[in-house]
Amino acid sequence: MQINIPRGTQDILPGTVEKWQYIENRIKDLCDRFQYNEIRTPIFEHTELFLRSVGDTTDIVTKEMYTFEDRGERSLTLRPEGTASVVRSFVENKMFGLPSQPVKLFYLGQMFRYERPQAGRFRQFVQFGVEAIGSKDPAIDAEVMALAYSVYESLGLSKLKLVVNSLGDKESRLAHREALMGHFSPSIGEFCKDCQSRLEKNPMRILDCKKDHDHPLMKSAPSILEYLNEDSKQYFEKVQAYLTALNIPYEVDSNLVRGLDYYNHTAFEIMSEAEGFGAITTLCGGGRYNGLTEELGGPEAPGIGFAMSLERLLAALQAEGIELPIEKKIDCYLVALGEEAKDYTVGLLNELRKAGFSAERDYLDRKVKGQFKAADRLQAKFVAILGEDELKENKINVKSQETGEQKQVNLDHLAAALKDFQSY
Structure with a gap:
């Protein structure tokens, strides 16, 4: 009997794997220039880690995690994303006590999500991400975005769009939460069941719904930018000023909501505008997560990071017709x-x-x-x-x-x- 590969996975064969190696080497070179050091975390973690960090209202937790019970009846989960594991390691290994701060880390490894496979999206996929933990300077936000942008530019991609938003601090988000609940409550019955459950738990997540994104109330929803307090406004203005100083083009999108609960202040995505790339244009996403280290039992250590799929990166290269300069010859x-x-x-x-x-x-x-x-x-x-x-x-x-x-x-x-x- 022939046994085939599981749905949503892929074999990366000789002739193709060289492209992956080239990209991985380019990534490692750029991380070295930006002074980000590699960290390698377990491929599975205690399920509670993702429930507490990613958020129990997210699609990842409610629909996409590969969770199993081991022989000791402990609930374990194949990692669906990288930030939670890195922050857990940061706290557990007391990296907040290192003399060099902020702690700047990168990871490159396989993640697992049970979602519908499609072009550039797999159930087992390779994700590259960085985390800068220990600084609330808006300049580090700009640096993180610059590193992500540099990866794509260094590989020859040009049809890129960086979109930024501010999710504000706790005070700003509470004010925005009340406005969103008042906006969606009268017509929440017209939305999917997920959105109905999010109304009380985290109404901002409604804005990230894929099913109801064309609903008229989505377009008229209150903008978080209208509810930013003075500190949040100044922070966001600084981030934009630094991006301008770095000559990185960007757009502000007040409807940009990252899909994980731990984000606050800066949120961003890099998208491909290449013709024929597909309906899902996002290549990379990230943002600031002040408070996550405390949630996982550590001291206050504000952080920011991003994650990008290498499969999506390869798809973008193909869409722009870019051939990597790979020479496979023997001596x-x-x-x-x-x-x-x-x-x-x-x-x-x-x-x-x-x-x-x-x-x-x-x-x-x-x-x-x-x-x-x-x-x-x-x-x-x-x-x-x-x-x-x-x-x-x-x-x-x-x-x-x-x-x-x-x-x-x-x-x-x-x-x-x-x-x-x-x-x-």
Whole structure:
């Protein structure tokens, strides 16, 4: 019986995985420049972590988490997002006591959500995110957005749109909450069941509903910007001023609501405006989450971060027709003529690899013509041909596949000869 891959997952095969590696290396390079250090957290956590941090009214918690009970009857959940785990680790490992503050971290790993698979969206997906914890300076908000924007720009994407909003502080959100409840209450029966339950728990989440986004009351809903107190207004104005100083174009969208309960103050999304990208244009989202460390048992340590899906990033590259500059070539292919020569290439191949070359030989007992074809398929820069006569004379013929130049060298000096060839 053939067993197929689970729905919503994918095999990333050779030929494609190199694109992932290229992107991952670019991300790590940018994080190094911005001074964000990598953190790796468990792939599953106690379910309570996500209930307390992400919020029990979110789609992630109510519909999308992969939750199971282990043999000790503990409820565990495959991580659906990265921030909760990073903040849990920040608190548990007392990183708030480190001399260097704020603590700037990045993660790159698999997340799991049970949602309907579609283009660029999977049930198991790879997410890159950063968290800067320990500063309430609006300049760090701008830096986080700049890092996210730099990832896309450095890969050649140009059809981008950064959208920002302020969700305000606790006082501002309470005032906005009352206004939203008064706005939606008279007609809440016209909305989906999720929105009806959100009215009392978190009415701002109604604005994020995918089912009722075209309802007329959505467009006329009170804007959070109308309810920002003076401190929240000044904070948001500073963030915008810093984005301008960084020459990052942006738009303010008062209806932007991030889908997680822990956000406050700055919220943002980066979208693709590439033709044919699809109805869901969001590439990346993030925001500030002051109060989350306290919720998870730590001291006050305001934070901000973002998360981006690598699958969505790859889809955006495809939509803009961008080919990554990936060169998959090997340095040398060993062609052997005769049994003794074939036996000798086993050790010779290992010597080349130890010397730092990517090298390969035939394992299917091909004829000479077949071995040369194999070298072409692997895009070998050089072919080294060893026959019985050459073996007796301790010689080997080296041919450049690019120029056609060929010369005979001492068999013991093949690695040095390849280096000389490459230096021309």
